[in-house]
Amino acid sequence: MTDTSSIKRLSHPSPASAEARAALMRNPGFGKVFSDHMVTMTWNVERGWHDGAVKARAPFAIDPASAVLHYAQEIFEGMKAYRTKDGIALFRPEQNARRLVQSAERMAMPPVPEDLFLEAVEALVRVDADWVPDGEGSLYLRPFMFASEAFLGVRPATEYIFCVIASPVGAYFKGGFKAVTVWVSDDYTRAAPGGTGAAKCGGNYAASLIAQAEASRNGCDQVVFLDAAEHRWVEELGGMNVCFVMEDGSLVTPPLGGTILPGITRASILTLAREAGLRVEERPYSFDDWKADAESGRLREAFACGTAAVVAGIGTVRFNGGSFTIGNSGDGPVTARLRSELVGIQRGTVADKHGWVRLVA
Ligand code: PLP
Ligand code: COI
DSSP: OOSOSOOEEOOOSSOOOHHHHHHHHSSOTTTSOOOSEEEEEEEETTTEEEEEEEEEOOOOOOOTTBHHHHHOOEEEOOEEEEEETTEEEEESHHHHHHHHHHHHHHTTOOOOOHHHHHHHHHHHHHHTGGGSOSTTOEEEEEEEEEEOOBOOSSSOOSEEEEEEEEEEEOOSSTTTTSOEEEEEOSSOOSOOTTSSTTSOBHHHHHHHHHHHHHHHHTTOSEEEEEOTTTSOBEEEESSSEEEEEETTSEEEEOOOSSSSOOOHHHHHHHHHHHHTTOEEEEOOOBHHHHHHHHHHTOEEEEEEEETTTEEEEEEEEEETTEEEEOTTSSOOHHHHHHHHHHHHHHTTSSOOTTOOEEEOO
C-alpha cells in the first residue's frame, strides 16, 4: 500500500443547479438518477492504491481488452446515506468496507483498505450532501471495483479501478411497502458450494437475470433461489435475504454457508429480533416446509431484507405448478415492527444502542 491516505477534491465544472436537482429528486425511483460527483482510485502493482479523487461524475475510458469486460472480475457494495435530525448518517458502513475486502479476496483482487473505503464513501456523501433526499428517500451509494488491465490471458489482473457513485432513491419495489410476490426458480440456481455466492460480485447478478426475468413473466417481484446441490433448501432472493416468522415465536433464516450473501440488513434484523424476544434460528429451511407451514398456518410471516429493499413482507409465493399465500398475504406485525425499528435507527428516530449509525455531515 502506498500514498493512500487522502482523496483529492477536484472541482466540478458544471454541477446541477438547485432547480435541476430538485426536479430530478422529486420522484427518483431506484437507481436512475445520479449525483454530481464520483470517487475514483486506481491500483497497480508498483503503487498500490493511488490517485484517489472526488470529481465530476463522468464516463470511464477503458481499453476494450480490459479484463473486466472479458472475465467479469468485478465486485460492488450497496449502502445508503440518510438525512436525520442530527445530520447525514450512514448505517454500519464499516460492514460494507469489510465485505468488500472479503469479496475482493474471493475474486483475487487487491482489497481496498477499510479506512480508505470509508474515507472515499464519506468524501462523496459530503460533497454531494444536497443529493440526500428528505423524507422517506435516501442516497444509495454504490462502491465498486473492476479489473482495468488490458490483457486477454486468464489470471488475476494487475490493474484495478475503485469507484463510488451515488443515486438518490425512493422505494425499491413499485408498491412501496406493500407485500411482494416471489417466484421460486425451478430451472436455475444462484451459487454452488465453493462458488462465489458469498461474494458481492457482478457475475452472481448476471447469472440471476434469466431467473429474475422468469419471475417477472410470472407476475412476481423477485426470484427465490434454492440450493444448487439438492434443489430443496431456500437460499435467498435475487437481491435480498429472506426470513420466516413462525407461530411459536421463532424467526428462521437460511444459514450463511458460503452460497448466500451475508447481508448487513439480515445481521441487523437478527440482532433486533433477538432483542424483541424472538428465538432466532439460522438453519436450513426447505421449500416443501415453506409450503406446508404456510398452508398449516405454522408460518405466520415471511419477509425479504436488504439495503435496497429494506424489509418487505412476502405475500404470495408462486412456483411451477402452483402458488400459496402467507398469513393474510400482507405485512405481518413482526415484519412491521422489525422494519420500523430498523428504519427508526437508520433515520435517527429510534435510539442507536449498538453504535450502528455514523454521522458524516
Ligand atoms: N442478497 C443479495 C443477493 C443481495 O444482492 C443483497 C443486497 O445487497 C442482500 C442479500 C442483502 O444485503 P445487505 O443487507 O447487506 O444489503
Ligand atoms: C442492495 O440492496 O444494495 C443490492 O445490491 C440489491 C440490488 C439493488 C442489487
